[in-house]
Amino acid sequence: MTLPAIEADAAARPPRIGLLDTARGVALIAMATYHFSWDMEFMGYLAAGTAETGWLKIYARAIATTFLFIVGVSLVLSSTPEIRWPSFWKRFGMIAASAAIISIATRIAMPDGWIYFGILHCIAVLTLIGIVFVRLPLALTLIVTVALLAAWITDNFGPPGLLRSSFFDPRYLAWIGLAEMPERSNDYVPLFPWATPFFVGLSLASIALKTGLTRRLAAIGTGSSWPAWLGRHSLAFYLIHQPVLIAIAYGLSLAVPPPTPDPVETYLKQCNAACVMQQGEALCRSFCQCTLQKLQTQSLLTPLQAGTIDIENDERVQTIAAECSAEAQ
Numbered sequence: 001m002t003l004p005a006i007e008a009d010a011a012a013r014p015p016r017i018g019l020l021d022t023a024r025g026v027a028l029i030a031m032a033t034y035h036f037s038w039d040m041e042f043m044g045y046l047a048a049g050t051a052e053t054g055w056l057k058i059y060a061r062a063i064a065t066t067f068l069f070i071v072g073v074s075l076v077l078s079s080t081p082e083i084r085w086p087s088f089w090k091r092f093g094m095i096a097a098s099a100a101i102i103s104i105a106t107r108i109a110m111p112d113g114w115i116y117f118g119i120l121h122c123i124a125v126l127t128l129i130g131i132v133f134v135r136l137p138l139a140l141t142l143i144v145t146v147a148l149l150a151a152w153i154t155d156n157f158g159p160p161g162l163l164r165s166s167f168f169d170p171r172y173l174a175w176i177g178l179a180e181m182p183e184r185s186n187d188y189v190p191l192f193p194w195a196t197p198f199f200v201g202l203s204l205a206s207i208a209l210k211t212g213l214t215r216r217l218a219a220i221g222t223g224s225s226w227p228a229w230l231g232r233h234s235l236a237f238y239l240i241h242q243p244v245l246i247a248i249a250y251g252l253s254l255a256v257p258p259p260t261p262d263p264v265e266t267y268l269k270q271c272n273a274a275c276v277m278q279q280g281e282a283l284c285r286s287f288c289q290c291t292l293q294k295l296q297t298q299s300l301l302t303p304l305q306a307g308t309i310d311i312e313n314d315e316r317v318q319t320i321a322a323e324c325s326a327e328a329q
Helices: 003-012 018-042 054-078 085-109 119-134 138-157 191-211 213-218 226-231 234-255 263-275 281-297 301-306 315-328
Strands: none
Touching: 018 054, 018 213, 018 226, 018 234, 054 119, 054 191, 085 119, 085 234, 119 138, 119 191, 138 191, 191 213, 226 234, 263 281, 263 301, 281 301, 281 315
């Protein structure tokens, strides 16, 4: 490429939007605070299930939504006026490799809840899908975005289980996001519904380019702030922050051991955290309270929490679950 051509290409590229870097940096900080709550739960300072219920559950979903929205916006901006394939594949390779490392590490460290499709896996797959839509007509991207929003509304407010099937429960299909009861994972971010904020980002960024909004946003500045610097190094921060936070939580547990957890509160937190993945919170509260009472009546709560009962095969536990499910319905 000649010098004039390089200069013309540079002039056609959207300006770097410092506000976007800052938003990404703030989202990274929010993510770290959420993960630290998970670490504190893991070390016993918070009741089991705390990080997966209540306002922390909403907080986690808001963070993931923000990240995926920004990924969609960034993909459009970095691919304008044309896709720079060497940079694209380098970035994709780094994300995919990082996702693989996380899967391997968690498979070794926590085999019962290893991360088989977390947020980095989701970003990697959506990046491949999104790069196709970057060069398709905007109208098609908008149609897919509206369809995803409609599916999300149906899944959350329509008939329960309408879009889901047990066929998608195994790990090799659960990444699609249509499973009824996906296998447990400490970070489960399937394509549905998480492609929704990503496609919203694709759509809005494409509209912003056509209307000149990107240059007005770039003029706002904020690119020199430390959250913006953090946002420009998001992958490195993502890989480093959790080992650091776990080390801090572990050191704290040695200096100030956590209190003995309340078994009743622990059970309710764990039960609700598992239940709300499939059902509404009101139904789950009723179901978990019912099972708690029956387990206590039959003196099964303590052995259940000690792991001496096989939940999947113990007929007493299965009977209690079936009775309470019927009552909650």
